[in-house]
Amino acid sequence: MQVVEGQLFLGGISSAELAERFGTPLFVMEKEVVRERASRLRAAFDHDRVRLFYAGKANPNLRIWQLIGAQGFGIDCCSAGEVYLALRAGFAPGRISFTGTGLAEEEMRYLASTGVLVNVDAISQVERFGRVAPGSRIGIRINPNIGTGSHLSCTTGGSHSKLGIPIDYALDARDAAVRAGATIHALHVHTGSGGLDAGVMLGTARTVFELAERFAETLDCIDLGGGLGIPHEPDERPFELERYARGVLELLEGWNDSHARPLEVFVEPGQYLTCEAGWMLTRVVIVKPTPEGRTFAILDSNFNHYLGAALYKSYHEFHATNRMGAERSRRYDLVGNLCNTGDTFASDRPMPELAEGDLLGMVNAGAYGLSRSSNYNSRPIPPEVLVSEGKATLIRRRQTYEDLLSCQM
Numbered sequence: 001m002q003v004v005e006g007q008l009f010l011g012g013i014s015s016a017e018l019a020e021r022f023g024t025p026l027f028v029m030e031k032e033v034v035r036e037r038a039s040r041l042r043a044a045f046d047h048d049r050v051r052l053f054y055a056g057k058a059n060p061n062l063r064i065w066q067l068i069g070a071q072g073f074g075i076d077c078c079s080a081g082e083v084y085l086a087l088r089a090g091f092a093p094g095r096i097s098f099t100g101t102g103l104a105e106e107e108m109r110y111l112a113s114t115g116v117l118v119n120v121d122a123i124s125q126v127e128r129f130g131r132v133a134p135g136s137r138i139g140i141r142i143n144p145n146i147g148t149g150s151h152l153s154c155t156t157g158g159s160h161s162k163l164g165i166p167i168d169y170a171l172d173a174r175d176a177a178v179r180a181g182a183t184i185h186a187l188h189v190h191t192g193s194g195g196l197d198a199g200v201m202l203g204t205a206r207t208v209f210e211l212a213e214r215f216a217e218t219l220d221c222i223d224l225g226g227g228l229g230i231p232h233e234p235d236e237r238p239f240e241l242e243r244y245a246r247g248v249l250e251l252l253e254g255w256n257d258s259h260a261r262p263l264e265v266f267v268e269p270g271q272y273l274t275c276e277a278g279w280m281l282t283r284v285v286i287v288k289p290t291p292e293g294r295t296f297a298i299l300d301s302n303f304n305h306y307l308g309a310a311l312y313k314s315y316h317e318f319h320a321t322n323r324m325g326a327e328r329s330r331r332y333d334l335v336g337n338l339c340n341t342g343d344t345f346a347s348d349r350p351m352p353e354l355a356e357g358d359l360l361g362m363v364n365a366g367a368y369g370l371s372r373s374s375n376y377n378s379r380p381i382p383p384e385v386l387v388s389e390g391k392a393t394l395i396r397r398r399q400t401y402e403d404l405l406s407c408q409m
Contacts, residue, residue, distance in 0.1 A: 001030065001279075008321040008361055011387025015281055015321040018392060019359050022383055025282045025301035029059075029366055029395075031067065031388035033277035038071035044245035045267060049252060053097050055226045055270030056082050058367035059278070061384060062089040063395040068273060069095070076226065076268035080107045083116055093117075097223065097266060099141055099188055101163055108132040119188040119223065121164050123176045130180020139186025139223060140165055140173050144207045164189070170211055183218050186266075187211060190225025194271065198240040201227065202247040209251045216259060223266040224248065230275050232315045232364055239272070271367035278366020280306060281321070284358045285337060295332050297354050302336030302343050304379055306365060307372040309345045317363040318346060326352040334360075338377050370396070378404055 001010060008015040011030050018028060041052055053076040054068045060082065065075055066089055074095035075086040086096045093115035100107070101121045105128065111118050112133035119139035120129055129138055143164030165173050177184045189208050195201060201224075208222055229239050248265060256262040282301040289295045308314040318334060320326065328350035336343035345362070354360075373381045380399035385392045 003324040006322065006324050006326070008319060008324050010279055011392065012390035013387055013392055015279075015359060015361055018385065018387070019281050019283070021392070022385055022394070023398065024359070025280060025299075025305055025382040027305075027365060027370055027382060027384040027396075028279045028281060028392075029061075029064065029274070029384065029386045030277045030279075031386055033366075034064070034067055034274055035071060037273045037277070038068060038073065040241065041267075041269060041272070042072060044241050045249070047249055047252065047265075049256065049262065049264045050249070051264060051266050053095075053266060053268040054273055055268050056086060057371055058270030059274045059369075060085065060371050061395055063386060063393075064274060065089045065091075067386075073273075076270075077116070080110050083111060083114060087114065097268065099139075099190070099223070099225075101141075103129075105132055112136060117186070119186060123165060123169065123173050126173050126176045126182065126184075127180045130177065130182035134181050135183075137183045137185045138177070139188050139221065140170070140177075140184055141188040141190070142167050142170055142208065142211065144189055144191065144204055144211075167207070167211065171214060174215060184215055185218055186221040186223055187215060187219065188223035188225060188266075190227060190268070194229035195227045196229045196231065196236060196239050198244040198247075201244055205248055205251055209255060212255070212263070216261060219261065219263060221264045221266060222252075223268070226268040226270050226272070228269045228272040230271060230364065232317075234317075241272075273367075275364050275367035278364070278369065280362040280365040280369065282360050282362065284354050284356055284360065287332075287354055287356055294348075295330065297332040297334050297351075298337055299334060299345070299360065300337060301345075301362075301382070302338040302377075302379065303340070304336075304338065304374050304376050305382055306345070306362070306369045307374075308368055310342050316345065316365070318349065318351065319361045319363070320352045320354065321359045321361045323352045328352055330354070338379070340376075375399075375404060380404065 010028050053074040055076045075091050077083045077098045078100050096116040098116050099119040108129050119141050121141035141164045144167050252265050282299045284297050285300050286298040303310040330353050331348050332351050334346040383398040384396035386395050
C-alpha cells in the first residue's frame with residue numbers, strides 16, 4: 001500500500017483505476033505483502049524439523065494457495081472439499097495437513113484414498129477411521145482446556161468448544177487407536193483464531209509437549225495449529241512472532257536432544273499470511289441522515305462479502321481512497337445494502353465527509369472474507385484481483401445473475 005498525493009495505491013496501481021477496471025465491490029490482494037509475511041514466518045521458524053502450512057480456509061483462492069506454496073508452505077485443510085482443491089492446486093499429499101470434525105465415513109474413505117495427513121477430533125472418530133482405513137497412521141486433535149482468539153466464536157479451546165478431544169481423555173483415544181488397529185503419530189492443538197498473546201500460545205505448546213511423553217513410542221509430529229493474529233484495532237499490539245517461534249524451537253530441540261524418536265513441528269498460520277495483504281474496495285451508494293443525528297453511508301458491499309464485521313463485530317479501518325490522511329470530521333454508520341439491519345461494517349465511525357459515489361477501502365480484508373461469502377438476497381459474489389508491480393491479475397471473476405442458477409434444477 002502506498003499513498004501518492006492523497007490517493008491510495010495498491011500494488012503500484014491506483015485504487016480508482018482498479019475500481020474503474022473491475023468494478024466494485026472488489027477484493028484486492030497485494031502479492032508482495034503475502035511474500036513478506038511468508039518470509040518472516042520462514043525466518044522465525046528456520047529449523048529443518050519445522051514445517052509450515054497455510055490455513056487454506058482463510059482465503060481459498062487457488063492462485064493465493066499456489067503463491068504461498070511457492071514460498072515453501074503446505075496447505076492446512078479442514079474439509080474434504082479443501083483437500084480436493086489443494087490437490088487440484090498441485091500440492092502433493094504429503095504437503096497437505098487435514099484436521100476436521102464430524103467426519104462421515106464417506107469423507108474418511110476419500111481422505112484415506114488421498115494419502116494426506118489426517119487429524120481427527122473425537123474418540124469415536126479414531127475408532128471409525130481405524131475401521132475405514134485399517135493400519136492407518138493418524139493424528140488426534142487435543143483440546144487442552146486453553147482458549148485464545150479474537151472472539152468467543154473464534155476460540156476453539158476450552159470447555160465451551162466442540163472441537164478436539166479433551167486432554168483428560170487423550171489416553172482413552174490412544175487405547176481406542178490400539179483397538180482399531182491405528183497408530184497415533186501426531187498430536188494436534190488449535191486453541192483459537194486471531195490470538196495476539198504469544199505467552200498463552202507458548203503455554204499451550206508446553207502442555208502438548210508434556211502430553212507427548214505419553215505417546216512417545218509412536219509419535220512423529222506435534223502440530224501446533226495456527227491462530228497467529230494480526231492487530232485490527234488501533235491500540236492492539238502485534239503478535240510477538242519471534243518470541244513464539246523461539247519458545248517453540250526450544251521445546252522441539254529439548255525433545256529431540258532427549259528422545260531417541262525425534263519429532264517434527266507443524267505450524268499452520270492463516271490470517272497472518274493474507275489478512276493484511278487484502279483490501280475491499282466499495283462505493284458509497286447512499287448518504288442518509290436521520291432526524292436523530294445518525295448518518296448512514298450505505299455501501300455497495302454487505303456481510304455476504306465480509307461476514308466477520310456483522311457476526312463477530314470485528315473492527316476494520318476504512319479509508320476514503322482519494323483523501324488518504326484527510327481530517328475525519330464526520331461520523332457515519334457504514335452499512336451494507338442487504339435487507340437486514342445487522343448488515344453493518346462500522347458504527348459511529350469518524351470519516352472525512354462522504355458523498356455518494358465515493359470509493360472506500362476496507363483494511364485487513366485478505367482473510368475470512370470471500371471464504372465466507374454467500375448469495376443471501378440473491379446478490380452475486382464480487383471478484384478478486386492480485387496486484388504487484390503495477391499489474392493486476394483477475395484471480396476470481398465476478399458472479400453473474402446466471403451463476404445464481406447454476407445449481408438449481
